[in-house]
Each structure stands twice: as structure tokens, then as C-alpha cells.
Amino acid sequence: PERPILTPSFPRRPVQKAELVRLSQTLLHVPALHWVVVEDAAAPSALVGGVLAASGVSFTHLSAETPPDLRGGPGAPSWLFPRGAEQRNRALRWLRDTRGAHEPGVVYFADDDNTYSLRLFEEMRSTRGVSVWPVGLVGGCAWSGRWSRGGVVGFHTGWRPERPFPLDMAGFAVALRLLLAHPRARFDPRAERGFLESSFLGGLVTPGQLEPRADNCTQVLVWHTRTEKPKLRQEEQLQRQGRGSDPDIEV
Ligand code: UGA
Ligand code: MN
Secondary structure, three states: OEEEEEEEEOOOOOOHHHHHHHHHHHHOOOOOEEEEEEEOOOOOOHHHHHHHHHHOOOEEEEEOOOOHHHOOOOOOOOOOOOOOHHHHHHHHHHHHHHOOOOOOEEEEEOOOOOEEOHHHHHHHHHOOOEEEOOEEEEOOEEEEEEEEEOOEEEEEOOOOOOOOOOOOHHHEEEEHHHHHHOOOOOOOOOOOOOOHHHHHHOOOOOHHHOEEOHHHHOOOOEEOOOOOOOOOHHHHHHHHOOOOOOOOOOO
16 A cells, blocks of 8 residues: 655755755655655745655655745744645645545655654554554653553643644654545644644544554654754855855755
């Protein structure tokens, strides 16, 4: 069965290419994968197209721009609106447009900056509805996710524990059939901070239906790493002196 991996990609960061090259080289090791990359832009860019074409991974390259009223004005804090919602919804629409209702497969939302163990992709293979596992280094905790002890089930999280699904985007996968059976399930781009995952999962399952993976959610196989914003002060200074980097060299 096919394994669509859906990744939003944000063009206005200098690390965009580096993030995608790194992720592509993880995905190269995953069998039967199809990578759907959706740029937060009016049109797909040549830069991302080049990375995808050179990657050796089966891919689809799309774009969906976050509308200005859902981005917050200049200087607005980055957490004011959820990131990647528009792009993941575009990828969901593509899946619904191109895949037959009973096609088997498992869908995973892989952000460009996280760190993924190859074992994670094995664990999600057997997803029947929505499967879950812990995510390392997220929400101010060492890890966050579902736990169970002696038949009692709960969620370990340091952030808004009252959320219906206190899970990070990297902490679950969805059976393609379940997704196609719920054509209205989508990410709410106006969801309150931290509620983006719940806005989507609430249209698919109840918390009690989540299927634990990774040794009953005791193994951390994905880490919510974040890439440091590079400082380009010297570059700006060199440009002012007319000695900037060669613009023909793609970074
Ligand atoms: C956390 C979660 O891990 C994300 O899955 C969730 O989308 C996000 O919070 C949120 O709710 O806003 P975080 O590390 O803070 O993630 O977010 P980023 O990694 O910066 O962005 C998530 C994805 O969206 C990335 O693949 C990024 O390339 C993309 N993105 C980011 C856009 O498409 N547009 C943007 O303006 C910013
Ligand atoms: Mn991230």
C-alpha cells in the first residue's frame, strides 16, 4: 500500500533547501512512499522543484499560499496563527481528488524540520484508523504523547492538557481509507494555538480510538527539532559594499 507523506514548505526561510534535502534523504529509505510537498507560495518554485527532481523520491509538488489575514501582520508573533494549515489542506484535497475511496495506504504529516527515525515509518504501516506515538522535545517537555498504565490511558503534555487531542503533528498517522471516508476532515487555519491537530483529528476519531504504536507509546522515534535561523548580517554588509554572494549560486 502507498504511503503519502505530506510536507508544508515555507519559501521565505534561507534554510528551505537544506531542510528539504535532509528530509528527502530520510525518505529515500522508506519503501512505497509518495512525497507531497506543498509550498506556502502562489506557485511552486524552481528551487523546490529542483530538490524534488534530484531527490530520487516519488513526489508531487504543489503550492497553496497562506492568505494574508491568516498570517498576521508584519511583527505579529509567529504563533498567532497555526503554520502549515493551508498547505496540509491542499495536500488532503489532492489525495481526495486522485485516490479511490477504498485505496489502502497510510498518510503522515512530516514537517520539514523534525528528525525521523526510519523505525517510525515501520511502526505506522499497520495503522487501521489513527495511530499514535510519542514525540520527543516538544511543548517544553522531554517527550509528549499518549501513555497507559494498568488499563488507564492519558496524555503526557506540558501544554494545554485540556485539548481534545494533546498531540503534535508528528505524533500520529491516518489510514487513507479513514481520511477518504470523512471528506470534510481538515485543518482549521483559525484554530487556537495548539489546537490545529485537534481540529483535524476531531473529524476522524475519538481519543479512545487512537491506536498506540512504538511499543505501546514507550519509544521515541521522532523529535520535534527546530532549525536555527541563520544570521546573514555579513552577507548584507558585503552586498552594501557590492561584494555580495554570487546570486547564480543556489543556496
Ligand atoms: C508546531 C507543530 O509541530 C507544527 O506541525 C504546527 O503546524 C505548528 O506548531 C503550528 O501549529 O503552527 P513548529 O516547529 O512551531 O511546529 O512549526 P514550523 O516547523 O515552523 O512549521 C510547520 C510546517 O509549516 C513546516 O513544514 C514549515 O515549512 C511550514 N510553514 C511554516 C509554512 O508552510 N508556512 C509558514 O509560514 C511557516
Ligand atoms: Mn517545526
